[in-house]
Amino acid sequence: xxxxxxxxxxxxxxxxxxxxxxxxxxxxxxxxxxxxxxxxxxxxxxxxxxxxxxxxxxxxxxxxxxxxxxxxxxxxxxxxxxxxxxxxxxxxxxxxxxxxxxxxxxxxxxxxxxxxxxxxxxxxxxxxxxxxxxxxxxxxxxxxxxxxxxxxxxxxxxxxxxxxxxxxxxxxxxxxxxxxxxxxxxxxxxxxxxxxxxxxxxxxxxxxxxxxxxxxxxxxxxxxxxxxxxxxxxxxxxxxxxxxxxxxxxxxxxxxxxxxxxxxxxxxxxxxxxxxxxxxxxxxxxxxxxxxxxx
Numbered sequence: 693x694x695x696x697x698x699x700x701x702x703x704x705x706x707x708x709x710x711x712x713x714x715x716x717x718x719x720x721x722x723x724x725x726x727x728x729x730x731x732x733x734x735x736x737x738x739x740x741x742x743x744x745x746x747x748x749x750x751x752x753x754x755x756x757x758x759x760x761x762x763x764x765x766x767x768x769x770x771x772x773x774x775x776x777x778x779x780x781x782x783x784x785x786x787x788x789x790x791x792x793x794x795x796x797x798x799x800x801x802x803x804x805x806x807x808x809x810x811x812x813x814x815x816x817x818x819x820x821x822x823x824x825x826x827x828x829x830x831x832x833x834x835x836x837x838x839x840x841x842x843x844x845x846x847x848x849x850x851x852x853x854x855x856x857x858x859x860x861x862x863x864x865x866x867x868x869x870x871x872x873x874x875x876x877x878x879x880x881x882x883x884x885x886x887x888x889x890x891x892x893x894x895x896x897x898x899x900x901x902x903x904x905x906x907x908x909x910x911x912x913x914x915x916x917x918x919x920x921x922x923x924x925x926x927x928x929x930x931x932x933x934x935x936x937x938x939x940x941x942x943x944x945x946x947x948x949x950x951x952x953x954x955x956x957x958x959x960x961x962x963x964x965x966x967x968x969x970x971x972x973x974x975x976x977x978x979x980x981x982x983x984x985x986x987x
Contacts, residue, residue, distance in 0.1 A: 806836025
């Protein structure tokens with residue numbers, strides 16, 4: 693009996709420690725207004741219904757990236773729900789008629805171009821693509837190029853560094869590139885630090901990969917405290933202001949992506965003011981959207 697009494701408090705202590713080992717409670721909180729900067733539209737009744745139900749519940753909008761075959765249905769959906777949808781056309785930048793495509797989707801009412809893929813033999817900064825960037829800049833159409841690896845294994849011409857050249861040559865072109873350059877995070881961070889008009893979303897496999905190391909991102913997004921010091925752009929923005937919330941998944945995954953994103957923001961001690969910009973105010977400013985909050 694003495695042995696049993698002596699180990700009982702230890703058992704209780706171990707049990708309590710075990711209850712706390714799961715870590716902090718998941719954070720699903722958001723600002724009162726959200727814009728998902730990267731979501732692919734699916735042209736079905738079921739998908740549209742799910743999107744409207746979930747995004748209305750969260751007072752959220754999305755940059756919906758629409759396949760060329762779905763342009764007519766997609767733009768009709770966007771025009772029917774302007775408080776939820778910012779329509780983007782997924783033009784093929786390898787198409788010889790790409791400039792005609794850009795003008796056509798602009799005339800249809802599309803607001804941006806993306807997701808774009810350099811899957812041929814050229815980087816984004818190749819002269820081949822200059823007319824594309826020039827026209828998008830002239831029309832005031834933001835572009836959302838893909839960076840990093842693809843599901844089919846391609847990577848070579850999808851590095852983020854060439855987008856720094858594009859941003860520098862086209863300072864009035866708003867670029868919000870996908871996936872923060874995965875796995876070239878350092879390259880993406882330095883590209884966005886030096887170019888005021890270049891942003892990146894942080895979605896996809898990156899936050900899954902760093903689930904157990906959410907503070908990882910601070911080493912790349914380092915320069916907030918260095919603003920105003922030598923070797924910094926005079927118009928540099930705080931580091932996390934250059935990152936945008938996105939899901940790149942279906943509407944049902946919105947809350948899970950909020951949790952992943954918040955885990956990184958919490959670990960890197962991102963302020964509420966900056967979070968609001970990440971979650972939607974940056975994109976809202978580009979499009980002149982009034983972030984109406986339901987009473």
